[in-house]
Amino acid sequence: MIGRLVFLGAEIKRELIMQRRYLLNTIMFVLINYILFMGIYLGIKSFGRGPDLGSGPAELMLGYLLWMYAAGGLNSMGDQLAGMATRGCLEQVYLAPVSPLYILACKSAADVISGSLQVIPIMLAVILTTGIKVSIPILPSLLIWGLTIIGLYGFGYILAGIVLVHKRAGQARELLQWFFFFFCGVIVPLEKLPPWLQPVSRILPLTQGLDMIRALIIRGEALSQMGDKLFLLFLNSMLYLLIGMAVFLWSNRIVQQRGTLSIY
Amino acid sequence: MEPLVSIQKVSKIFKTRANKEIIAVNKVSFQIKKGEIFGLLGPNGAGKTTIVKMICGLIRPSGGKIFVNGHDSLQTKRVHKQIGVVLEGNRNLEWRLSARENLAYFGNLHFLYGKGLKKRIDDLLEFLDLKQQQHNLVGTLSRGMQQKVAIGVAMLADPPVLLLDEPILGLDVESFRLIKNRIKELSHKFGKSVLLTTHQMNVAQELCDRIAIIKEGKTVVEDRVAGLIDRFSTPHYKVCLDNQGMNPNDREKLMRLPKTRFVEQDGGSTTIIVEDEEALWTVLKLLATTRASNILFVRKDNPSLENIFLKIIRED
Known part of the structure; x- marks a missing residue:
């Protein structure tokens, strides 16, 4: 157990070293996301979403931040694999005495943690410059956020499997990322989606997580009032995670048979 | 004595995009004992790297069995605790980290930490003559230095088996000599079993206790170096x-x-x-x-x- 924590610690430390070593890149990431959010926020404010849309700036901010994590969760595993393959250390990392599933989970967790260090300044900057006020119940929010991210890891594993076998999965990744952005309630409320798309959107962990986090933070609902929804989010996320893990292990077996693990 | 590595009639067949079968390794068998340096020689494309990767579990054999210290190579987690590997070419390190950071990172990946790891890193930097360059980014080091760091990574967890795929390819004279001496020391002084693939016959002749020559995926001959010379030289x-x-x-x-x-x-x-x-x-x-x-x-x-x-x- 300690060994596995040490493994996770190594990945977090490596990510933090990279963030520090490439500080300019880190600062640019924060700036770009702040500008992107402000663009969307001011655009919506100028053109008006209308009161019937029911979403305020706080909802938009939470949606945007959760989507950033979702995009990170989606991209992280595939990006890490492709990065290791191009840098030439993928096989050496694979020689660690753990499952490749664990390797990717740790790399993604490290990404989430280092990503949070970038998200926090973005959130603070948004709050300071827009005057959006939110009071966040930390533990319930973390629980919902964590379950949502677990489900997104499932998609991350699927994309990592595609990267492993087909070596490039950029377009599949973009497709999922923007699908989540537009059709999971991040900026367009669920009720405004075409009727055929709504059931699809409702079974995605980001939609469920976002809905619950908004209920918790903006509408002030208690976690105890969301028992059914929480259980559903848990089941849904686990299902996506298991499917993702199965696809990744299957892909892993294919590259082991083909001998193409390190080829990129 | 029980062999530490046992390769039993191992084969590997790859399929091309046109579904054509290529036999990369054809029923190869050999064993490596404790404290022995075993040389795997063969021309380019003979199947040496494929064999090394099958021992590590990076490639799945199509047939046959591989055991490392009693563990089936398909039980990768167990096998990875028994081996340290230097893969061919520049494919072993995180080049955006320094030499020391690489050793610490890969040490952690092998569950080493704290003072024990720090001492191990210091010892390895000394052993491989890397103290001066320990804080340089690996990407900025020379090929020889990078290879020394890669050997350090392979040795971190003090595994009983070392798989060294072309570890001295493209090295300058000084690095070449140091790495050659260290490999000898690792086997004869520290009792490591070493599988060495190389194109440099003088190195194989000097270092290896036994040698297998493979050609087109098949073992052509396997013997002690002296035995080979007796058998084949006129x-x-x-x-x-x-x-x-x-x-x-x-x-x-x-x-x-x-x-x-x-x-x-x-x-x-x-x-x-x-x-x-x-x-x-x-x-x-x-x-x-x-x-x-x-x-x-x-x-x-x-x-x-x-x-x-x-x-x-x-x-x-």
């Missing part, structure tokens, strides 16, 4: 003659003698290769009776592994 002698005053008729007579051949001739001297002792006496007697030429030297040639390797590879 002892021969070189007789070097001064050309001055050599009579063409005498030269003709010499050329007609059995088991001799003229291999070299420049302005000043001629070399005759003589296949055995009996033939050598015949040549010397003829030279003495005809007084055809002055003998510059007579030498028994030590056969090299390189010659044997080429002979084996060229034969079917």
Whole structure:
């Protein structure tokens, strides 16, 4: 157990070293996301979403931040694999005495943690410059956020499997990322989606997580009032995670048979 | 003694995009004992790297079994605790980290931490003569330095088996000598079992206790280095003659003698290769009776592994 924590610690430390070593890149990431959010926020404010849309700036901010994590969760595993393959250390990392599933989970967790260090300044900057006020119940929010991210890891594993076998999965990744952005309630409320798309959107962990986090933070609902929804989010996320893990292990077996693990 | 690595009739068949089968490794078997350096030699594309990767579990064999310290190679988590690997080429390190950070990172990945890891890193930096460069980013180090760091990474968890795929390819003289000596030390002093693949026959001859030569995925021969030399080398002698005053008729007579051949001739001297002792006496007697030429030297040639390797590879 300690060994596995040490493994996770190594990945977090490596990510933090990279963030520090490439500080300019880190600062640019924060700036770009702040500008992107402000663009969307001011655009919506100028053109008006209308009161019937029911979403305020706080909802938009939470949606945007959760989507950033979702995009990170989606991209992280595939990006890490492709990065290791191009840098030439993928096989050496694979020689660690753990499952490749664990390797990717740790790399993604490290990404989430280092990503949070970038998200926090973005959130603070948004709050300071827009005057959006939110009071966040930390533990319930973390629980919902964590379950949502677990489900997104499932998609991350699927994309990592595609990267492993087909070596490039950029377009599949973009497709999922923007699908989540537009059709999971991040900026367009669920009720405004075409009727055929709504059931699809409702079974995605980001939609469920976002809905619950908004209920918790903006509408002030208690976690105890969301028992059914929480259980559903848990089941849904686990299902996506298991499917993702199965696809990744299957892909892993294919590259082991083909001998193409390190080829990129 | 129980072998630490046991390869039993291992095969690997790859399929091309056109669904054509390519047999990369064909029923190869060998064993490596504790404290032994085993050389895997063969021309490019013979299947050496595929065998190394199958031992690590990075490639799945199509047939046969591989055991590392009693663990099936398909049980990758267990096998990875038994091996340290230097893969061919520049494919072992995180080049955006320094040498020391790489050792710490990969040490953590092998569950090492704290003071124990720090001491291990210090010892390895000393052992591999890397103290001066420990804080340099790996991407900025020379090929030799990177290779030394890669060997350090392989040794971090002190595994009983080291798999070194072309560890000395492209190194400068100093790094080459250091790595060669360290490999010898690791096996003979620290009891590590080493699988070494190389194209450099002099290195294999100097380092390896036993050798397998593979060609087109098949083991052509496997033996101790001395055994191979005994089995495949034909002892021969070189007789070097001064050309001055050599009579063409005498030269003709010499050329007609059995088991001799003229291999070299420049302005000043001629070399005759003589296949055995009996033939050598015949040549010397003829030279003495005809007084055809002055003998510059007579030498028994030590056969090299390189010659044997080429002979084996060229034969079917």
